[in-house]
Amino acid sequence: MTESNARRAFHTARAELQTAITDYQSACAQAQRAQADMHQAMALLETAMRAFDPDPEASKLRALLQAWHGTFGSKPATVGAAIQMSRTQAGLAMAMDDIAGQNGRLNARILGRWLLRVQGRIADGMCFARVGLRQGLLHWAVYCPQDEATAQVAMSAETLYATPRDLAARAEGAARFGRTCPCPQRAGA
Incomplete structure (x- = not known):
């Protein structure tokens, strides 16, 4: 070359x-x-x-109902107990953060008032039921028609803890949402 x-x-x-x-x-x-x-x-x-998304509030409600029911089942729990459980339950933490997250922390007061506002509203066949006031703390349970234990808890809480103010609040919630939770405490409202 x-x-x-x-x-x-x-x-x-x-x-x-x-x-x-x-x-x-x-x-x-x-x-x-x-x-x-x-x-x-x-x-x-x-x-x-x-x-x-036609109703972002309904999406939040569905997510919290599923997470709460997955964590507590039909057992009543306080908002504080739910916040404590959210430290180990990622799904519950995410659902509650969407509703009551403030500066990286969950605000129990906001979450409690949100639950009061949406109690009885049905999403995916479930709804939150206020099952009583014990030691100054409201207890909540997810009512699922397939779950008879929740119905029994709600029924006993209705007879033990209902006040005229509770009944008036439930009636106001029924009027506001139109559709109400089929749980026993709503049936009389």
């Missing part, structure tokens, strides 16, 4: 290498643009899903 042929081969290889490098850089830039487009599309989809 002569020197001029070697130079020609070198320059040809060098040009092919430059073309390959340029093609690689172009492919990387396209991949980055595609990734950015995908992130933008995901953000738009998430925004659209939130915008088309």
Whole structure:
């Protein structure tokens, strides 16, 4: 091989290498643009899903009912007990954070007032039932028609802890929501 042929081969290889490098850089830039487009599309989809949610409050209620029932079953619990359990139950923590999260902490007062507001509202066949006041603390249970134990707890709490004020609040909740919880404490309201 002569020197001029070697130079020609070198320059040809060098040009092919430059073309390959340029093609690689172009492919990387396209991949980055595609990734950015995908992130933008995901953000738009998430925004659209939130915008088309007919009732964000119902979504929060469904999430909390499922998490609360998964954690406590039909047993009555206080808001404080639920907040304590949320330290180990991620689903419960996330559901309560959507409702009563403030600066990375759960606000028991906000959560309790939210439960008072949504008691008796049905979501996924379940609703929150106020089952009594013991030692100054409200106890809540998730009423699920398939769960007879909850119905018995709610019935006993109704007879033990109902006051005229409770009955008036339940009637006001029934009038506000239209649909009420089928649990025994709502049946008389």
